[in-house]
Amino acid sequence: MTEHPRDITATSPRYDVAVVGAGPAGLAAAVTAAEAGCRVVLVDAGQQPGGQYWRHPDETAPRGDESLGHHDWSTFAGLRTRLHGLVRRQRITYLPRRQVWFVQRPSTGDEPPAHTLHLTTAYAGADGGDDGPDAVTGDAVILCPGGYDRQLPIPGWDLPGVMAAGGVQALLKGHRTVAGRRAIVAGTGPFLLPVATGLAQAGADVVAVCEAGSITGWSRDPLAAAAVPGKGREALEYATALIRHRIPYRQRTAITAIRGTDTVQSVELSRLDREGRIRKQAGTVDVDLVALGWGFTPSLELVTATGAATRKDIDDSLVAVVDEEQRATVPGIYVAGEATGVGGAVLAVAEGELAGLITARDQRAAVSQESVRALQKRITRHRRFAAAMHTAHPVPRHWHDWLHPETTVCRCEEVSYQQVCGARDDLGAGDARTVKLMARPGMGWCQGRVCGFASAKLAAAREGRALTADDLRPTAKQPFAAPISLEQLAEGPQHE
């Protein structure tokens, strides 16, 4: 179809492997592929390597012990040393502060099918363009974009002083900053524990951890838990820390409303039944910081942009479909880390390493079959553990009963729960996409990164059916993975 050469790839440097994301998965993928002999480019929006999990203070202005508050720091330190070595030997081109805004699919007949990643400067305020190449091409692309906090609206969640648990953790890890003095941590899942102990260690008064589920749920699959002994040890450490800081751990309890005028003043607690319905009020507590953790939403924009298949995971997240060698359903695309299913950093490292080995092998490097099998075993064990965890800590089925008609669902576009319901009840919107088109949740600046999951849940619940992958896909479909200026968009070639 094209008569002209592809101008962009003529000028964009081409690599054997392009890795997106320098978190646990991406770091492992990049160093593994490079050590197996591939020429690798590693693109990451972050200022420095580590991703979400190994977020740490500015390396150029070191202040004391870097590993403070971290598990697995030695794993990171090892990966970082290997990365620096490979960068020095020019085996990896490392591009921090660069964000992929567009994935250009291979031209027909291109062999191998190379994808071109268009890049922009990741930080607002900085001028785009002078920070590195505007595009890189990879014969293979490993996508490790991680995820972001999953949030659920409740009355008062839009008050200043209410934060997502991951955001609280990011401030602690990245800046050693505590966002308040008197805090409460609520939601579901084991991630509440490090957030609570992190806050306490940093000097905040943590009044309680409220777990909407129950930890006895784990015992439903004791084998899965036993398969990952490290996790048990970690949980014990957190439990001890809770006791030491005298933080009460309240199960089947949730914050069902947040009160305050200009900022958070208090929260209302409720006891829940197994389905997440409010059984009885459990008092009001004064706080100035609320950390809400409902798990994570994988970033699926880049995966979706390649046209690769996606599915709904056990925790109701949209994830990439991958085979047992991390291959997505599109030739040349591999995915590792949270984007294949939320499962934590250890799993992310194992998947990244496997993806690195397999891309190398697919490009005819010699790779030990034994290492591949060992990684696959580790991945299976951790996946099973993650599945047990997700089963024990679901988003409360009746969470939407806690909402009032005027509760804000979409903060960017100021859409209320009532308006979301009206889109369905009055206008017949039967799925999340149509609710969005009629009532605008997810149409604003964040493009549904905050409310997309919740809107999808509400749309399905209102129809009286389970959430489907199709409800989740509209939020994942972002043909621009990051906003760029009109000027920048206008710059490139305008003909194919």
Next chain:
Amino acid sequence: MADTADVVIIGAGALGAACAYFATEQGLRVHIVERGEVAGGTTSACEGNLLVSDKEAGHELDLALYSNQVWRRDLAPHNHLWEFENKGGLIVAATESGAQNLAELARRQRDAGIDVTDVAADEVHAYEPHLTKNLTAAAHYPQDCQVQPMLMAAQLIRIARERGARIWTRTEVTDLHRDGDSVTGVVTSRGTIHADHVINAAGTWAGDIAQLAGVHVPILPRRGFVLITEPLPRTVFHKVYSGDYVASTTSSDEGLQTSTVIEGTRAGTILIGSSRERVGFDATVSLPALRQIAAKALILYPVLAKTKIMRNYHGFRPYCADHLPVIGHDPRAPGMWHAAGHEGAGIGLSVGSAKLLVQQLTGREPDLDLTPFAPERFDLVEAS
């Protein structure tokens, strides 16, 4: 589901919704069958302009002027439901020859009944203060309007439902019920509905429905991309576009064409469209198309250089070779009606088309002669 109705409408886009509105107004019992969701087709991937300004004198312009009246008169009580805004359009020219072409276009349109004011180069900024200074002329069209198209379709269907219409979403028409050449109902994934009349409002897919009736209605997809900016304080007041747009809407070229169309929305975002390409239903996002749209927008509005683009979307316009829609009864298959093929103007033309079709269906003389839009016209062309 075995059921009967006076009218079955296939498709719940702008055209299907408008047909349901006017048919139920006449007291007809209507069923709407939609394989996806309400307004989920091309109606959810467009810009919502109701334009007279982008049309040359001719049948489409007559229909646009008629529709414009229907929007303003018949639908006046409901217009607030879909963010109807009478914002007016502004076509600009940047060269001497462009200014001349624009003046001639305006003259022809004025003769055809459009309200249009010539705007001198030094007056343009009274209309649009942020436009580039490098303009040679402009023309102002006070009749141009805008709606939120998804809300418009959904609200028309809501009103039709209040008048007794039934809608079946996630229900696909897989076949037509036939009696000889006549069409007597639809077969769907959920059962059969018998009806005296079946209206094909399946948009870009209307050709497939026609085929089920054994008739040829060649409607093809013509892809278009649109850019959406971050929300801004009001920067663009009218619907603003450059003179080459009219040429592009009426061209049949298969290759990529873009012409700038810029408008602000209630939410503060600016929509920048659009491209026209005939590439089938290819959904791959085309960077060159997006770049061309961006570059042309910057020529008109240099102030938008640093404005962030949040996202882009695309749709497939239902396109006929002669750029005219297909409206009315199909004599080759009695009982079969079409309301499709409105290309890049299906929102604006929807209500006029539907009102005329229902006039014909209820045995009245249509306010506007429907002959130029006759479905069998393609057989005549291809036979000759």
